[in-house]
Amino acid sequence: MKYPVIFGTLTAAFTVGMVSALAEGDNSHARSFRTATPIKHLVVIFQENVSFDHYFGTYPTAANLPGDDPWHASPKTPTSINNLVTPLDTTKGFVPLMGVDLINNNPNNNPNAPGNGSPPRFNGAGAANPFRLSPAQAATNDQGHNESPEESAYDNTKMDGFPAWVGTAGPPPAGVTTKGLVMGYFDGNTVTALWNYAQYFALNDNSYTSQFGPSTPGAINLIAGQLNGFSAMNNNVVDSQNHLIHPTHEAFADSTNSSANLTMIGDADPLYDVCSNGAIDQVQMAGRNVGDLLNLAGVTWGWFEGGFDLTITNSNGTTRCARSTTATVPGIPSTSTDYIPHHQPFQYYASTSNPTHARPASVAAIGHSVIPGTHNAEPANHQYDSHDFFDALAAHNLPAVSFLKAPAYQDGHAGYSDPLDEQHFLVQVINALQQGPEWETTAVIIAYDDSDGWYDHQMPPVVNPSFNATVDTLNGVGICNNGFQQGTPTPPTPLAGNNGQPANGRCGYGTRMPLLVVSRFAKFNYVDHTLTDQSSILRFIEDNWLNSDRIQPLGSFDTIAGPLDNMFDFSHNHQKGRPGRVFLDPVTGVVIP
Numbered sequence: 001m002k003y004p005v006i007f008g009t010l011t012a013a014f015t016v017g018m019v020s021a022l023a024e025g026d027n028s029h030a031r032s033f034r035t036a037t038p039i040k041h042l043v044v045i046f047q048e049n050v051s052f053d054h055y056f057g058t059y060p061t062a063a064n065l066p067g068d069d070p071w072h073a074s075p076k077t078p079t080s081i082n083n084l085v086t087p088l089d090t091t092k093g094f095v096p097l098m099g100v101d102l103i104n105n106n107p108n109n110n111p112n113a114p115g116n117g118s119p120p121r122f123n124g125a126g127a128a129n130p131f132r133l134s135p136a137q138a139a140t141n142d143q144g145h146n147e148s149p150e151e152s153a154y155d156n157t158k159m160d161g162f163p164a165w166v167g168t169a170g171p172p173p174a175g176v177t178t179k180g181l182v183m184g185y186f187d188g189n190t191v192t193a194l195w196n197y198a199q200y201f202a203l204n205d206n207s208y209t210s211q212f213g214p215s216t217p218g219a220i221n222l223i224a225g226q227l228n229g230f231s232a233m234n235n236n237v238v239d240s241q242n243h244l245i246h247p248t249h250e251a252f253a254d255s256t257n258s259s260a261n262l263t264m265i266g267d268a269d270p271l272y273d274v275c276s277n278g279a280i281d282q283v284q285m286a287g288r289n290v291g292d293l294l295n296l297a298g299v300t301w302g303w304f305e306g307g308f309d310l311t312i313t314n315s316n317g318t319t320r321c322a323r324s325t326t327a328t329v330p331g332i333p334s335t336s337t338d339y340i341p342h343h344q345p346f347q348y349y350a351s352t353s354n355p356t357h358a359r360p361a362s363v364a365a366i367g368h369s370v371i372p373g374t375h376n377a378e379p380a381n382h383q384y385d386s387h388d389f390f391d392a393l394a395a396h397n398l399p400a401v402s403f404l405k406a407p408a409y410q411d412g413h414a415g416y417s418d419p420l421d422e423q424h425f426l427v428q429v430i431n432a433l434q435q436g437p438e439w440e441t442t443a444v445i446i447a448y449d450d451s452d453g454w455y456d457h458q459m460p461p462v463v464n465p466s467f468n469a470t471v472d473t474l475n476g477v478g479i480c481n482n483g484f485q486q487g488t489p490t491p492p493t494p495l496a497g498n499n500g501q502p503a504n505g506r507c508g509y510g511t512r513m514p515l516l517v518v519s520r521f522a523k524f525n526y527v528d529h530t531l532t533d534q535s536s537i538l539r540f541i542e543d544n545w546l547n548s549d550r551i552q553p554l555g556s557f558d559t560i561a562g563p564l565d566n567m568f569d570f571s572h573n574h575q576k577g578r579p580g581r582v583f584l585d586p587v588t589g590v591v592i593p
Helices: 016-022 052-056 147-154 162-166 179-183 192-200 215-223 290-297 386-394 419-434 437-441 535-545
Strands: 002-007 010-015 041-047 202-208 230-234 282-285 301-305 401-405 442-448 512-519 526-528
Touching (some): 041 535, 052 192, 052 512, 162 179, 192 202, 192 419, 192 512, 301 386, 386 401, 386 419, 419 437, 437 442, 442 535
Parallel strands (some): 041 442, 301 401
Antiparallel strands (some): 230 282
8 A cells, every 4th residue: 555755845655564564573652653754763863063074075085095994985976066076056056166176275275365354364374275184183172163253254255264263273183283273174084984874875965054153052953943032041141252142133122021032142051950050151941842842742752862861870980960981082182071961952941851860760751751651740851861762772662753962972072072983873873773673764864063163165045144243243244144045035134033023143054064864765875955954854853743833933943944855765666776774883984794
């Protein structure tokens, strides 16, 4: 029996009996939910601080230097990839940009070019072309990635101010002693697993952060698409160097309730999380998030983050909020706590938070709002440790929607993590999923929260303008109103804030990021040019489980987000000519025969 699957603009025939038979043994409650596609389990692995060019700048060609584990692409790999080697014109149908040499003649390799900043910006000693970081240089220093400096680095579409505005010198790695480090990129000799996943599944080269800025804006846009409006806050100083701003000029100001009209632009901690830093800004968001929508629909879900379980003592003796781990790659100078509060977006909402990090009643209760078989609220409130994800998977109780965050040393964030430790986590998760019956109806999305400031050559379209004199610098002082629009004009006013009025301070789209779909339904060795952002993942959840309900019509980014449709193939012959499972070695990232 076949029935039509409606998925955004995509309609495809799908054989129901085939998946039912293949997925036998998957006893999770998630199989019972009505979905718009064959996807019954979505796993969003949300990593840290990577631009597209930083990981895929020369894909699919690796240097393969002496001592490197060699990496070779399939001859069937698409050649139309918007990277440093083959830059494409996003405004003219992704045709090649002729005469542009971003590797050897990059606009950032100019020490004396003034930009739009005040005082004028010079790259100086940091002026550099993009350069390859070897596997031995996997550990690097953290780059600058606050909202205003990122916008300034883009220099009104010139893309030539990265060393000056967001560059941070090494070491690590040894020998890189200027702000030109921000121009470094890895290839398939280091980010081997991600390049292999791109070979067998789908990669998008036109996906962006919803707005400029660091981790917390990216994480909250993933689940809510809206950074405006607080229900409570503490220790707040509202200015351009902090985490929060008044998002409007006078015409849009809400003079009656200032906290309700603030916008988050940085990494304030969640108010009431027992692990939050009491000395910095703490906020609680107003409005709703996708967890609220899933709860209303009765759909199982959870956010799983390393270090969230405070009952565990690590092998180094650390416990509770101080649990810590040292990255395994030599060269990283510090040990990080496993759990970082501002990486946990659901903790910012009273409705979906677990302030004390209460443990779930049982493995069988993971994903549920009420303890199964009772009328009692499930104490974890959908917030778990990353080890709970593996426990639920082993028990065949995987929620319908899972957000998965590695312990910090494996999340990919420069300064305390690295791509090799990150690779170990990614492969561990995907290998485990492929070993179970859930894989037959599962899609994994690998996405990132922000760019860490790492250079990317592609200017984004501006889909949400902003005119805030305090923080906006994309097109000039106080201006964010022009990008490479890809056929769509910049809207005249910003999306609405939590009070229903236009809210500045959310200049977007921001930096281009890697986005991969790993699934037996993903297109094989495919590069997608569809314009997407972090809230496109939110849109997928809304379209697949929630009848396309949106967080805040005319206000949240998911209302204007591009779909992920083109990265999937749900036709009856979707597996023709491709392997159903691809296992990788977690240390090397190579395909296991």
